[in-house]
Amino acid sequence: METSYLRLKGMGCAACANKIDRAIHEVPGVTECNVNFGAEQATVQYNPKQTNINNIQQAVSDAGYSAEPLESTQNSQEERDKENRKIAQKLRKKVLISAVISSILIIGSLPMMTGLEIPFIPMWSHNPWLQLILTTPVMFWCGKTFFIGAWKGLKRHSADMNTLIAVGTGSAYLYSIFVTIFPGFFISQGLSADVYYESAAVIITLILLGQLLEHRARGKTSEAIRKLMGLQAKTARVVRDDKEVDIPLEAVKVGDIVIVRPGEKIPVDGELIEGRSTIDESMVTGESVPVEKKPGDDIIGATINRTGSFKFRASRVGKDTVLAQIVQLVQQAQGSKAPIQKLADQVTGWFVPVVIAIAILTFIIWFNFTGNLTLATLTSVGVLIIACPCALGLATPTSVMVGTGLGAEHGILIKGADSLEIAHKIQTIILDKTGTLTAGKPTVTNYITTGGTANDNELKLLRLVAAVERKSEHPLAEAIVQYAESQGVDFPLPEPEDFDAMTGMGVQGYVSDRFIQVGTSRWMGELDIDIEALKQFQQQWETEGKTTALVAVDGIIEGVIGIADTLKPTSENAVKSLQRMGLEVVMITGDNQKTAEAIASQVGIERVFAEVRPDQKADLVKSIQKEKKRKGENHRIVAMVGDGINDAPALAQADVGIAIGTGTDVAIAAGDITLISGELTGIVTAIKLSRATLNNIRQNLFFAFIYNTAGIPIAAGILYPFFGWLLNPIIAGGAMAMSSVSVVTNALRLRNFKLSS
Numbered sequence: 001m002e003t004s005y006l007r008l009k010g011m012g013c014a015a016c017a018n019k020i021d022r023a024i025h026e027v028p029g030v031t032e033c034n035v036n037f038g039a040e041q042a043t044v045q046y047n048p049k050q051t052n053i054n055n056i057q058q059a060v061s062d063a064g065y066s067a068e069p070l071e072s073t074q075n076s077q078e079e080r081d082k083e084n085r086k087i088a089q090k091l092r093k094k095v096l097i098s099a100v101i102s103s104i105l106i107i108g109s110l111p112m113m114t115g116l117e118i119p120f121i122p123m124w125s126h127n128p129w130l131q132l133i134l135t136t137p138v139m140f141w142c143g144k145t146f147f148i149g150a151w152k153g154l155k156r157h158s159a160d161m162n163t164l165i166a167v168g169t170g171s172a173y174l175y176s177i178f179v180t181i182f183p184g185f186f187i188s189q190g191l192s193a194d195v196y197y198e199s200a201a202v203i204i205t206l207i208l209l210g211q212l213l214e215h216r217a218r219g220k221t222s223e224a225i226r227k228l229m230g231l232q233a234k235t236a237r238v239v240r241d242d243k244e245v246d247i248p249l250e251a252v253k254v255g256d257i258v259i260v261r262p263g264e265k266i267p268v269d270g271e272l273i274e275g276r277s278t279i280d281e282s283m284v285t286g287e288s289v290p291v292e293k294k295p296g297d298d299i300i301g302a303t304i305n306r307t308g309s310f311k312f313r314a315s316r317v318g319k320d321t322v323l324a325q326i327v328q329l330v331q332q333a334q335g336s337k338a339p340i341q342k343l344a345d346q347v348t349g350w351f352v353p354v355v356i357a358i359a360i361l362t363f364i365i366w367f368n369f370t371g372n373l374t375l376a377t378l379t380s381v382g383v384l385i386i387a388c389p390c391a392l393g394l395a396t397p398t399s400v401m402v403g404t405g406l407g408a409e410h411g412i413l414i415k416g417a418d419s420l421e422i423a424h425k426i427q428t429i430i431l432d433k434t435g436t437l438t439a440g441k442p443t444v445t446n447y448i449t450t451g452g453t454a455n456d457n458e459l460k461l462l463r464l465v466a467a468v469e470r471k472s473e474h475p476l477a478e479a480i481v482q483y484a485e486s487q488g489v490d491f492p493l494p495e496p497e498d499f500d501a502m503t504g505m506g507v508q509g510y511v512s513d514r515f516i517q518v519g520t521s522r523w524m525g526e527l528d529i530d531i532e533a534l535k536q537f538q539q540q541w542e543t544e545g546k547t548t549a550l551v552a553v554d555g556i557i558e559g560v561i562g563i564a565d566t567l568k569p570t571s572e573n574a575v576k577s578l579q580r581m582g583l584e585v586v587m588i589t590g591d592n593q594k595t596a597e598a599i600a601s602q603v604g605i606e607r608v609f610a611e612v613r614p615d616q617k618a619d620l621v622k623s624i625q626k627e628k629k630r631k632g633e634n635h636r637i638v639a640m641v642g643d644g645i646n647d648a649p650a651l652a653q654a655d656v657g658i659a660i661g662t663g664t665d666v667a668i669a670a671g672d673i674t675l676i677s678g679e680l681t682g683i684v685t686a687i688k689l690s691r692a693t694l695n696n697i698r699q700n701l702f703f704a705f706i707y708n709t710a711g712i713p714i715a716a717g718i719l720y721p722f723f724g725w726l727l728n729p730i731i732a733g734g735a736m737a738m739s740s741v742s743v744v745t746n747a748l749r750l751r752n753f754k755l756s757s
Contacts (some may be wrong), residue, residue: 001031005070006042008035008060016065019158023063027051041070041402064152091212098142098205100133105198128180128195135197139173146678147299165207167356169200176200231302232323235310236267239311256314260305268317275310276473276503279303283563292504306473308503344633355712359383362716368669377719395700395743403693412675419672422699423656423690425637428580428624429683430644430650433589433599436660436680437575438565440643442475444483446509446541446562449551459489461559465518465551467493467511472501476547476563480518483561506549517552524557534560545595552723557644567602574680575603588612588650617650625655641683643739656681692753696746703742 011017017035020042021223022032029050034043044056048424053069060067108126139485140147147170149162176195252258252268260266266279278290281303293299299312301325318324359380367376414420434440442552449458466484469477470493483489496509496516504524506519517527521538524531529552531538535732538548551559578585586607587600596610610619617640625635638649641652651657651672658673675682 001045002048003043004056004616005046006044006053006056006060006067007070008040008042008065008067010065011040018112019063020060020065020067021157023059024056024711026058027056030056031184042067054543064156075683088212094142095205095208095212098138098201098208101138101561102198102201102205104200105131105134109198128176128183131195131197132177132180135173135176138204139169139200142208143169145206146204165203169203172196172200172203221692231265232321233265233267233302237261238314242549245323250318252314252317252374254314254317257311258314259309259311261309262305262307264305266301266312267304268314269321270299270301270312270314270316272297272299272310272312274310277308277310278306278503280306307501310376355383358716360711366717375717379715381713383715386460395697395704399693399696399700399747399750401511402747403689404536406753407686407689410682411690412673412686414673414686414689419656420690420693422637423639423673423687424694426583426639426656426687427637427638428584428586428627429574429641430586430588430621430624431605432640432647433587433596434565435643435678436641437571437587437599437603438567440565442547442563443565443566444479444561445546445566447483447539447559448534448537448559449559457558459487461553462487462516463489463493464511464514464553465559465561466517468496468499468507468509468516468518469507471496471499474501474507474508476549477507479563480549480561513553517555518549518561521548521550524552527552527555528556529557531557531560533557537562543594543598545598567599570678570679570681572603574684577604577681577684578687579604581684583687614651617647618653621650621653639683640682643678658686689753692750696750699746700743703746707742 008020009018021033021035024030024035024042024044027046029047030044031047032043035041042060046052046056057067108131137436143165146162146165150166153163173196176197179195233249235254236249236256237246237259238252239245239259240247244259249267257273258267258270260277262277272293272295274295276292276294279293279299280290281300294312300323301316301321316322362383363376363380366379370376400420403420407414426558429439434628447458448461449461451457462484466481468487469480484493494511496511499507499509501507502519502523504520505516505523508515508517508519517529519526521531521535529550531550534550534557536652538560541548541560544562544564546564548563548564549563550557551561575585584607585605586609587596587605588609589596589599590610590612593608593610595610600606600608612620621638621640625638627636639656639658640650641658641660642648642651643660649658651659656672658675660675660678669684673686675686
């Protein structure tokens with residue numbers, strides 16, 4: 001079996017994704033297919049002996065769309081970004097033009113709508129011929145994609161939102177043309193010669209605006225891939241013919257000896273063969289504390305060398321590096337997501353044919369029973385006008401626009417309707433430890449000397465320690481210096497002499513004629529320094545998941561410092577709030593089991609997964625999704641919360657990826673929801689907002705359908721014997737407008753929703 005990833009073009013709604021899915025599944029040899037409307041991707045598994053990628057692409061083309069292989073190269077990504085910018089620019093232009101024309105048409109139609117003479121509106125502004133001239137470019141330039149989509153759907157014997165839009169706006173437009181050309185015909189029948197150009201233009205404008213907003217949200221999915229690619233080094237310094245030469249990253253081969261200096265980015269994966277160093281792997285592992293490396297240790301590309309120079313042998317290059325695999329994991333996770341079906345798209349499969357059938361049946365019945373062509377025409381057109389999808393098109397976007405705006409006011413950025421729609425179903429929330437539950441930065445939490453915590457020598461010793469640590473580039477050293485400053489230690493600090501950083505051990509140097517050594521208990525043991533006086537504190541703090549640094553002065557133990565990545569102040573309350581909402585809370589981390597359990601116990605999390613690598617995080621999300629699920633659901637609904645690049649694949653794999661705004665840009669781009677403040681209380685707010693918005697959308701859809709279901713029989717003439725005036729198309733137009741007003745008004749109610757309630 002082979003798996004290919006396709007980039008799709010031409011999709012207009014989730015129904016299009018379903019059509020492509022069916023078309024690909026019909027290709028002999030295809031065993032599995034997932035089409036992601038939001039990411040515009042398809043993941044296809046097939047038997048290469050029975051079919052190939054060309055056959056699959058042809059099937060997509062026959063369905064009325066296009067597909068091309070999805071590549072993860074920098075050039076292909078830049079081409080896709082350029083194409084997306086062109087699409088967005090074209091949409092913006094169409095929205096602007098259609099909005100201006102629609103505004104003119106609405107102003108010009110006010111006298112007709114109100115039945116009043118409005119002094120400041122000139123008579124010529126509501127001239128039907130002028131309105132026809134203004135409306136035509138909106139219909140056939142701004143809105144041409146809807147009509148093309150509807151025509152393609154007709155050829156494929158299917159209907160979608162394009163069909164609804166084309167039928168609704170087209171019927172209003174054609175009816176208005178008929179009235180414009182033959183006004184006397186309507187007047188002779190005792191009917192008002194009113195036109196509805198503004199209805200057609202406004203509908204096109206609103207739908208285009210929704211498409212523009214959706215395109216912007218979907219376009220951000222590529223940012224994760226682009227920024228991941230931006231992490232890799234551009235060049236590498238390798239040994240060739242016994243000389244050090246700088247070569248392009250693409251030229252590095254497996255087996256090359258690569259040289260890395262302090263502060264440089266490691267170009268590819270490999271094994272350290274000479275030297276020692278401390279490497280910041282936070283962009284890959286998510287852990288804030290740099291890792292000590294010695295000969296024989298694995299080196300990960302795109303990580304940063306903090307201290308010493310070293311040489312390593314390249315073992316994985318190109319698409320085989322950890323970074324490249326993370327890029328692929330993000331692409332796969334994004335492509336494997338099943339498209340969330342919107343109710344409006346679900347009903348279009350039967351709603352449009354039924355409405356058209358009712359309109360045709362209405363024409364036939366009235367013409368056969370009365371022989372009145374005008375009456376038959378008016379009733380059938382009325383059915384089409386009142387069934388216009390304006391309210392259906394507004395039902396979800398208006399609620400989403402208000403809901404996302406409300407979320408932004410509370411520090412929550414939501415990419416689109418899909419994220420809001422699925423968030424209210426979440427059953428399990430997976431929290432990354434570093435940078436999510438914790439601050440993501442080492443902080444001194446404990447400090448004690450052999451004389452206790454309140455003695456004259458405490459600050460003096462701390463000043464000596466800070467003076468030595470200031471010469472180190474290690475993050476733990478920075479934490480100690482910051483702690484000393486916060487405790488009121490006198491600055492500036494004295495300059496140490498004979499400073500030496502012992503890789504993996506600690507630091508040492510002379511300060512004010514005192515020999516200061518700060519480091520691990522193992523190093524102290526090698527130096528034959530007795531630490532028994534402070535050993536109980538050191539062991540206790542390490543049991544709590546903290547890193548300890550022992551302090552020796554002139555070869556005698558004097559103090560111990562406890563350093564940890566502390567919990568954010570709101571983490572405990574947020575976890576408890578989520579649990580009270582009936583959600584299972586799980587913690588995941590690349591840290592060791594002891595530290596993980598210590599942090600989890602502080603916030604009340606019982607289920608913990610420790611020492612998890614980046615690729616394992618995405619797999620872990622998959623395994624939890626397969627656990628016990630609710631009736632009617634294909635899998636357990638899981639949310640992933642993280643802030644590191646290593647979280648990006650898991651964020652994409654989860655049903656809802658929630659990124660911490662204080663974390664990396666890649667995590668934010670890969671997530672569906674971003675918490676700007678970085679506080680976990682935003683998760684509680686986001687879920688409450690999701691539930692409120694989904695309820696609002698359901699209400700909107702009810703309003704949209706109730707007008708159609710009640711209005712269609714009236715427009716069809718069921719009350720004609722009693723209220724003949726109801727056949728005037730303006731009634732159908734008014735009902736259609738009322739449904740839109742109801743939807744928008746109801747959506748605006750969301751702004752009054754108290755997320756803290």
